[in-house]
Amino acid sequence: MTPARLAFLQAAFSGGPDTNLNDRVMNxxxxxxxxxxxxxxxxxxxxxxxxxxxxxxxxxxxxxxxxxxxxxxxxxxxxxxxxxxxxxxxxxxxxxxxxxxxxxxxxxxxxxxxxxxxxxxxxxxxxxxxxxxxxxxxxxxxxxxxxxxxxxxxxxxxxxxxxxxxxxxxxxxxxxxxxxxxxxxxxxxxxxxxxxxxxxxxxxxxxxxxxxxxxxxxxxxxxxxxxxxxxxxxxxxxxxxxxxVMLFATHSxxxxxxxxxxxxxxxxxxxxxxxxxxxxxxxxxDRETVKNYELGVKSSWLDRALTANLTLYRMDIAGFQDRAFDGVSFVVRNAGNLRQQGFELDLVLAPSDRFSLSGSLAYLDSKFTDFANASGVPGIGGRQDLTSKPNSFSPAWPGSVAVDWNGDIGSTGLTWAANANVAFVSDQYVGTVNDANPQSIADGYAVLGARLALNRRDDRWSLAVFARNLTNTHYRPLAVYQPLGAVLGLNNGAFPGSTANRIQANEPRTYGISGTIRF
Missing domain, CATH: 2.40.170.20 (TonB-dependent receptor, beta-barrel domain)
Incomplete structure (x- = not known):
């Protein structure tokens, strides 16, 4: 962007753009x-x-x-x-x-x-x-x-x-x-x-x-x-x-x-x-078709104190219907062929009905096997070959861990239940366009949560305090190109091909009290 164009936009918009991505203030x-x-x-x-x-x-x-x-x-x-x-x-x-x-x-x-x-x-x-x-x-x-x-x-x-x-x-x-x-x-x-x-x-x-x-x-x-x-x-x-124990294999x-x-x-x-x-x-x-393969096991061990499920999968998509943003609106087009493959693992350890430890871990290998006609980055346009690049919103490593613990409060007829959890995800593209723009890469993050509840033993009512995103972690769930970026002169500002991005803010640290009555 030229200095003259920047000065014009600053005057037109009563100042520069909001570049503090973590203040959760929208203007x-x-x-x-x-x-x-x-x-x-x-x-x-x-x-x-x-x-x-x-x-x-x-x-x-x-x-x-x-x-x-x-x-x-x-x-x-x-x-x-x-x-x-x-x-x-x-x-x-x-x-x-x-x-x-x-x-x-x-x-x-x-x-x-x-x-x-x-x-x-x-x-x-x-x-x-x-x-x-x-x-x-x-x-x-x-x-x-x-x-x-x-x-x-x-x-x-x-x-x-x-x-x-x-x-x-x-x-x-x-x-x-x-x-x-x-x-x-x-x-x-x-x-x-x-x-x-x-x-x-x-x-x-x-x-x-x-x-x-x-x-x-x-x-x-x-x-x-x-x-x-x-x-x-x-x-x-x-x-x-x-x-x-159940073993399964599926092709669809x-x-x-x-x-x-x-x-x-x-x-x-x-x-x-x-x-x-x-x-x-x-x-x-045109149409989109998919071939899916799954191989896995669902099992319980230690007198059902341990549940372990594992699925290996591969999904081959032909004629992938991709939504591309042209600076004005979204256009769906057939983007070539996409392969999504990996595994999903779920574990639950419950040595008693008072305590359980659960976790999930997944690995995703996302790759376009044929994408020679992909959209170019905004400031350059045209077409590029993104064969072997990953699809948007396809992190390699997502997972979660949770601990649940509960007990009685003497002979009062009341019970308590506590939960602590963490969810994590690795780096990924979060742009709404599959163009491998470095501006659309979001860093991985982890989010902590907790809940403590007081319940009547027959579950007629419950009262709980909860907290989400305890560490007030900032991350980017979504990035959208600024509409009319070319008309506004916003392209090629950071590096050749770049443009202005609008970043969706994630939920901040949130805490509160909730109550439930069943009748």
């Missing part, structure tokens, strides 16, 4: 309003069939409308632009299930569940951006353009300077079945499959005034229709060599249908020829 223009309505009906009907089977029909309808004023969408100390968002959704789903009696078919060696599923939703999304008092002074360059912008604001009040209307209709049908084959008392094979067909249609319309096209580009199109079918399956084998596949991007884009996400015919669009993204 931005705020406005809000919300009208939210939800209603629905549901029904369940069951019919008992001969032989102990059950036929069940589940129906529901849901209606949701929402009209909200989001406040200033640029999140700066001066009022620039507010957003009114409108949502209207009507959905219905119907499911017919057939459930066999448990372990009664084939001489007690088989049971199953099967069904048909139907879902339909009509969804409308509207967005209006309203210019606020300082919009022209900050976001429009000095000169005739700013003068014209001021005149436009004076005559219209900046209301609905952009107007977006999005419509989408979704229909999904599926048929599924899953059965358990009891090979022996110790060995069970589970086989399941699901066929799904998804169909989507919709339209997109974005109108923008001459002075707001740097934040919402005009664009009108009918979404290309999407229709796709997919078969997914699950195979699982459970083996119990002893009453308190998953599927997430493709869809449409509804966020405003700059420039337009669609390209048209001179006759208005669609050439290409980034408003459509």
């Amino acid at each position: 931005q223009s705020v406005a809000s309003g919300l009208v939210d309505k939800n209603w629905g009906v549901s029904s369940t009907a069951s019919l008992d069939l001969a032989g102990g089977s059950t036929l069940r029909l589940i129906n529901s309808y849901r209606k949701w409308t929402n009209d909200q004023l989001d406040g200033d969408i640029v999140f700066l100390p001066v009022p620039l632009a507010t957003r009114r968002s409108l949502f209207d959704s009507g959905s219905q789903n119907h499911e017919l299930q057939f459930i066999s009696p448990e372990r009664e078919w084939l001489g007690g060696h088989f049971d199953m569940v099967a069904g048909l599923y139907y879902f339909e939703e009509k969804f409308a999304l509207g967005e209006q951006l309203n210019m606020d008092t300082q919009y022209c002074n900050v976001l429009v360059p000095a000169g005739p353009g700013r003068t014209a912008c001021a005149a436009y604001y004076a005559s219209t009040g900046g209301v609905a300077a952009t107007d977006q209307d999005v419509y989408q209709k979704v229909r999904s049908i599926a048929a599924y079945a899953q059965g358990n084959v009891y090979i022996s008392d110790a060995l069970t094979l589970t086989l399941g499959g699901r066929w799904t067909n998804d169909r989507k249609r919709g339209s997109y319309s974005q109108v923008s005034s001459p002075f707001t096209q740097t934040i919402r580009a005009p664009e009108v199109l009918t979404y290309p229709g999407l229709s796709e079918s997919r078969f997914t399956y699950r195979v699982s084998l459970n083996y119990k060599p002893a009453d308190d 596949t998953g599927y997430k249908s493709g869809g449409y991007n509804s966020g405003g884009g700059v420039p337009s996400l669609s390209t048209f020829d001179p006759q208005g015919n669609l050439i290409s669009t980034r408003r459509v993204f």
